Amino acid sequence: MQLPDSLQPWRQWLTWFAPEHLPLFADLLGRLNPILGPWRGLQQGGVPEPDGLGDLQRRGSYERLLSSEWLLAGEVPEEFLRRAVSGEHMFLAPHYEARQASRLIVVLFDAGPLQLGAARLVHLALLMLLARRAQEAGAELRWGILQDAPQLRPFDGAAQLKALLAARTWNVVSEEHWQTWRHWLGEQSQQAGECWLVGQRLPASDRQFCSHRVHLHRSLDGQSLTFELLAGSQRRVSLPIPEERSALQLLKGQFEGEVVAAPVKGAVPRVAQTLAPIISSHGGHVALRLLDQPGMVVIKLPAHHQKKGLEVRTSVWSGSSSPLGITFLGRSIGAVLSEGDQLRFWHMSGLRAVDKPGRDQLQLPPGTATLLPTVWIRNSTASRLLLLDSKGHLASWSIAGKTGAGPDNGKTRYLADDVMAMAKVDEDAMAYVRRDGSQLYASAVGVSGVVGPFMVGPAKDVTQVLFIAGWPWRVGFGGCALCSVENGSERWTVITASSFPVRSERIELAPGWRGIGLRQRKEEHHCALVLLGPNQRSVALYEEGKQRVLFTTSEEIVRYSYCPMTELIAVLTSARELLVYSLAHGRLRLQVSCNQTPETTRMLSGA
Structure with missing residues (x-):
């Protein structure tokens, strides 16, 4: 600036x-x-305390008169009086301890x-x-x-x-x-x-x-x-x-060009702070896990200058089920649920319940404290659901045709092991990076096949992977960034589609800052890194060697998500406030409290 x-x-x-x-x-x-005036710190400890003797001086208390002067008073009193009148006596000067404000x-x-x-x-x-x-x-x-x-x-x-x-x-x-x-x-x-x-x-x-x-x-x-x-x-x-x-x-706290969110004419139910917001790939909706019910709340993002209230709807599943992965299927929300010995596909038409795979095939969490990365891709003829477990196993379920009646539809298939990360990068493509020995390889999964693999670099010390979204993944390598940590600071190696197989740039962040998203505009060759601040209350953008704050929150950010396709950032604070920021538009799309109890919700709805 x-x-x-x-x-x-x-x-x-x-x-x-x-x-x-x-x-x-x-x-x-x-x-x-x-x-305001100059700095004038208050003196600490009152009057400075003496700390031994310092210099000799012509003035002072006769209690500190030199002994030789007193000897002169006894032997030559007239000379003593003359020296006193003319100010020639010598006194010991005390040394005071230095006291700083x-x-x-x-x-x-x-x-x-x-x-x-x-x-x-x-x-x-x-x-x-x-x-x-x-x-x-x-x-x-x-x-x-x-x-x-x-x-x-x-x-x-x-x-x-x-x-x-x-x-x-x-x-x-x-x-x-x-x-x-x-x-x-x-x-x-x-x-x-x-x-x-x-x-x-x-x-x-x-x-x-x-x-x-x-x-x-x-x-x-x-x-x-x-x-x-x-x-x-x-x-x-x-x-x-x-x-x-x-x-x-x-x-109103709108510092970085923020806009006022649309007024809420109803109540947004309380949401769980343990799960990150889920952003739809078309950029119109955000979903969060309900706290008081087994289900999700879906919020439609308001249009610019929208005057009517937010569109908020909730969907619940059976209390006996535990969610493993949640994703958007267009504008509706779907989930992979664990129920006894089966996996059920909630709101996913065409997928029937299947037997739960063994732990050696798919490592599924026993509780609901975390969600597994889940992606839904589709084209005009088929759809595909992909889920990445906690041990790097990538599983897939396909639906061919509108009816989903094919003989292989809904069967659990395994695409890869040792997968570090994955993300939806196009409406009909998902990208992932896996370890193979000492190297990392990137691939793209479409509805009907796999593109790649492409070697992107050594696997040593890489702790995180971020992806660039876009059509290049349909035919080849589309771009990603690899993170390693040194002395508490993140170092990112960015590889774009145009620079592959060599890196296009290296980004070194200040201690405490974390990369959470990667962005590349179509008309530009360089990339920008979306950052979360060390105080967990600010989100910034690192671009061309410069860093600027996009928005800040009054309370600590406890969960966050970034969608590379829509360039939306969604954060949830400790006060259950949801903020959704659009990089493409440079403004907040939504700022709303998600903290209404069921009793309050019913009361407001009745009103």
């Missing part, structure tokens, strides 16, 4: 925002920065009703200003909410800004709130070098625990905000009310 010189000091924080929001922050940061900045915000609206945007700007202040002073920045139980949070990502905006309460700050925080801060091992209180009608505080007080309030005509800083002296600046559309987007 290109920033003007005036905004370069805050570059690392402003990159979290879309370009259209920069003028707003340029105004706020430019007005607030000059009045605490390198911790604490800022506590009022999140009550008096700080709604534009004042919250000033909170964001002040947090970025204090982050740079801490960086320059070699200090740490921690923030908290005055109305909440004492807890200090770091400031290490855009998710913290969203958490600050989400911390709304209808309680006005009281004396009790501050006294609770004051007592808690006094008990901490590391005392604050600076403590900032930010809000309106703040309770009285003392300099021992509060070094800076910021009062934010609207003008009488409602056209501006007054920012008043009390820190020894009093400084004040008037701030304009931000433009309404941009302010509303920011207050």
Whole structure:
């Protein structure tokens, strides 16, 4: 992102925002920065303690007068008095232990009703200003909410800004709130070098625990905000009310050009957090495992600027069955279920139940904590279901014709062993990579046959494989990326259809970042890697040596999926919030809470 010189000091924080929001922050940061004043950390431990003797000096207490001077007073008293009058006496100077101010900045915000609206945007700007202040002073920045139980949070990502905006309460700050925080801060091992209180009608505080007080309030005509800083002296600046559309987007946590999801006029049932979202290959639906029922909830992704509510439907299977693999068959959801000694194909017309294979043929999980990779491919004449077990065995079931009445239809067949990964790469093709000795080989499976294998590189140290989707897999190698880990950092070797059999590029990620998807546009030769951040709250795109954040979440991402065919990213957070982002459109397609209990669902439906 290109920033003007005036905004370069805050570059690392402003990159979290879309370009259209920069003028707003340029105004706020430019007005607030000059009045904050220099770093003045509170002295720790009171008066510095003496630590031995230092130098000699002409002034001092007569308790530290040199012994030779006292001898002079006994032998030549007139000379002693003359030296005293003329300031010629010599004193011992004590050496004081160096005491450094605490390198911790604490800022506590009022999140009550008096700080709604534009004042919250000033909170964001002040947090970025204090982050740079801490960086320059070699200090740490921690923030908290005055109305909440004492807890200090770091400031290490855009998710913290969203958490600050989400911390709304209808309680006005009281004396009790501050006294609770004051007592808690006094008990901490590391005392604050600076403590900032930010809000309106703040309770009285003392300099021992509060070094800076910021009062934010609207003008009488409602056209501006007054920012008043009390820190020894009093400084004040008037701030304009931000433009309404941009302010509303920011207050809703839409930083990276995100759009508001369509309103939900019904309830989305609670979903399990143990299973990743499933994305349809045509890009119109996302499915999640129900928590309170044995089945799935399918959500139709809303169109841009859609005004009507979401289309949400649920499908359940028998409680005696356990799901092994789930996939979309066009717009409907299907599953491979384990029921006793049989495998049943739920909502998969043409496939009949079969005897469950032995463990040496197909390793099936005993529970439902994880799902096996499952793909459905089809053309105008036939369909094929593929499932990869936990030991690398690739199984297949075929349906020939519309009726599925062929003699070989539905029989379990085994295509390959030692398969590391597979993905749907075209409507009628699935790609996989398997180990064969010391090498890795890629192949494509169609409805009627297999293309390949193609040797893509040595198998040593490869831990993960990602695929490029597209038509090249129908006739040859379509592209993939191989991951190895060194010193905690992922290293990706990308091989495209045009560069095969040699690599097209190598990508080295910063520690903690993980690759979760691979993308290549038709008109470009290079690839982009979809990343999950080390804090589990941000999703980014690495492209041509540059990394940019696509979106962030206020809570930790617990499950995620990427569909190479549709370029959709679906994440599920610890708060059961589902977010679906489209790389092709550069915006969020969906942001909805999946946390309604069955009782609430029935109540809302009845209403």
